[in-house]
Amino acid sequence: MSGETAKVDPMHQFTIEPLLGATWDVAGFNIAFTNSALWMLITAVVLWLFMLGGMRRELVPGRWQMTVETFTGFIDDMLEANVGKEGRKYVPYIFSLFMFILFANLLGLLPLPLAMVGIHAFTFTSHFTITGILAIMSFSIVLLVGFWKHKLHFFSLFIPHGTPLPMIPLIFLVELFSFLVRPFSLGLRLFVAMMAGHVLLEILASFIIDSTNAGAGWGALIGIPSFALMLAICALEILVAGIQAYVFALLSSLYINDAENLH
Amino acid sequence: MDMEAAKLIGAGLAAIGAGLASIGVGNVFGSFLGSALRNPGAADGQQGRLFIGFAAAELLGLLAFLVAVILIFVA
Numbered sequence: 001m002s003g004e005t006a007k008v009d010p011m012h013q014f015t016i017e018p019l020l021g022a023t024w025d026v027a028g029f030n031i032a033f034t035n036s037a038l039w040m041l042i043t044a045v046v047l048w049l050f051m052l053g054g055m056r057r058e059l060v061p062g063r064w065q066m067t068v069e070t071f072t073g074f075i076d077d078m079l080e081a082n083v084g085k086e087g088r089k090y091v092p093y094i095f096s097l098f099m100f101i102l103f104a105n106l107l108g109l110l111p112l113p114l115a116m117v118g119i120h121a122f123t124f125t126s127h128f129t130i131t132g133i134l135a136i137m138s139f140s141i142v143l144l145v146g147f148w149k150h151k152l153h154f155f156s157l158f159i160p161h162g163t164p165l166p167m168i169p170l171i172f173l174v175e176l177f178s179f180l181v182r183p184f185s186l187g188l189r190l191f192v193a194m195m196a197g198h199v200l201l202e203i204l205a206s207f208i209i210d211s212t213n214a215g216a217g218w219g220a221l222i223g224i225p226s227f228a229l230m231l232a233i234c235a236l237e238i239l240v241a242g243i244q245a246y247v248f249a250l251l252s253s254l255y256i257n258d259a260e261n262l263h
Numbered sequence: 264m265d266m267e268a269a270k271l272i273g274a275g276l277a278a279i280g281a282g283l284a285s286i287g288v289g290n291v292f293g294s295f296l297g298s299a300l301r302n303p304g305a306a307d308g309q310q311g312r313l314f315i316g317f318a319a320a321e322l323l324g325l326l327a328f329l330v331a332v333i334l335i336f337v338a
Contacts, residue, residue, distance in 0.1 A: 011336065081311065185322055192325035195332075247318040250311060 008206040010199045014126055036124040043103045043124075050103075071099065075249065082253045086260055090253065093141065097134065098249035101125060105194060105241030109234065126194035128187060135187035138252040146259035157262050186251060193244045197237045204230045270334045277331040284324020291316040 018032035025031075054068025061069060075095045079087035108123025124130050146154040158175035159168055207226040212219035264272075295313045299306035 078311070188329070189318060189322045189325060192329055193321070196325065196328055243314065243317075247314055250314060251318065254315070 008203070008210070010202040010206070013120065013122075013198060013202055014195065016127070035122045036127065036130070039104070039107065039122045039124050043100060043107055046107065047099055047103050050099075071095070078250060079253050082250070083257045083260055087253065087256075090141075090256055094249050094253055094256075097138070097252060098245055101134070101190065101248055102242060102245035105245060106238065108194070108198070109237055109241065123194050123198060125190055126198060128191045131191040132183075132187040134190075134248070135183040138186060138255065139183035141252075142255045142259045145256065149260065150262065154259070154262070157258060161263065182251075182255060186248060190244050190248055193240055197233070197240055200233055201230060201237070204233065270338060274331040274334040277327050277334065280327020280330070281324055284320060284327065287320035287324065288317060291320050 016034045016036050018030075018034050019038060020033050023030050023032055051068060054065045056065060058065060072091075072095060075098055076088070076091055079091055079094060083090065104125045105123065108121050108126070110121040112119060112121050114120070146157070150156075155172075158172050158179065160171070160175075163171050204226050208219075208223040208230075211222035211226070291313070295306075295309070295316075
C-alpha cells in the first residue's frame with residue numbers, strides 16, 4: 001500500500017449540496033432543495049411530532065407530556081424572569097426559536113451509518129447564513145418593539161442613568177456600537193460553537209482512520225484513545241448543543257427586555 | 264516567508280486565544296461554584312446570569328478560533 005494518505009478536509013462535511021438537481025432558477029437565484037433545507041425540514045417535522053405527542057392533555061401527564069411541559073414551563077419562567085409580566089407575549093417566538101435550534105443542534109449529532117454513501121447528518125446551524133438570519137429575526141423584533149413602544153425615547157437606552165453630561169456623547173457612541181454588534185455576536189456564537197464541535201469530531205475520526213490504515217499497532221496506540229476522546233467530546237457536544245440553544249434564547253429575551261423596559 | 268506559510272503561522276498564533284478563553288470560562292464557573300457553596304439557597308436564582316457570563320466569555324474565545332479559520336480558508 002502506498003505511504004500516501006489523503007489530506008483530511010474537516011470542512012467538507014459543511015458543504016451544501018443540492019439534492020434533486022443542481023439548479024432551480026427563479027429570477028437568477030438558485031433555489032435548489034439542498035441538504036441544509038432537508039435537515040431544516042426534518043427538524044421541523046421532528047419538533048412538530050414531539051409537540052403533538054405532548055399535547056394530549058391528560059389530567060395526569062405521562063412522561064412525554066411532562067417533557068413538553070418542562071420545556072414550555074422553562075421558557076415561560078425564563079421570559080417572566082427576564083422581561084417581566086409583558087414577557088408572556090414573546091413565549092411563542094422564543095419557544096420556537098429555542099426548540100428549533102436545540103433540535104437542529106441535536107439532530108446534527110446523529111451518527112447515521114450511511115456516511116459512506118454520502119448521507120450524513122447535517123447541522124444546518126453550523127452555517128453563519130442560517131444563524132445570522134435567526135439573529136436578525138431576534139434583533140428586528142427588538143427594534144420593532146422598541147420603536148413602536150417608545151418612539152424616539154428608545155435612544156435613551158444608550159445613556160445609562162447618572163452619566164455626567166460631558167461624557168454623554170462618548171458613552172452614547174460606545175453603547176450604540178455595542179448594541180449594533182448584538183445580532184452579529186448572537187449569530188456568530190451559535191455558528192462557531194457548532195462548527196468547531198463538528199470539526200473537532202471529524203479530526204479525531206480522521207486520527208482513528210489514518211492510524212488504523214498505518215497498521216494495527218498504530219491503530220491501537222492512537223485509535224483507541226482517539227475513540228475514547230470522541231465519545232467524551234460527543235457527550236460534551238450534546239451539552240454544548242443544549243447550552244448554545246439556551247444562550248441564544250436567553251440573550252434574545254434579554255435584548256427584548258431592553259426594548260420593552262428600556263432600563 | 265511565503266504567504267501560505269505566514270497565514271498558517273498566524274492561524275496557529277490565533278489559536279492561543281482559545282487557551283485564554285478557557286481561563287475566562289473557568290473563572291466564570293469557578294466564581295459561581297465558589298460562592299454557590301457558601302450560599303446554596305441563592306445559587307439557583309443566579310443560574311441565568313451564570314450562563315450569560317459563560318456565553319460572553321465563550322464568544323470572545325470563539326472569535327480567536329474565527330480569526331484562525333479566516334486565515335486558513337478565506338484570506
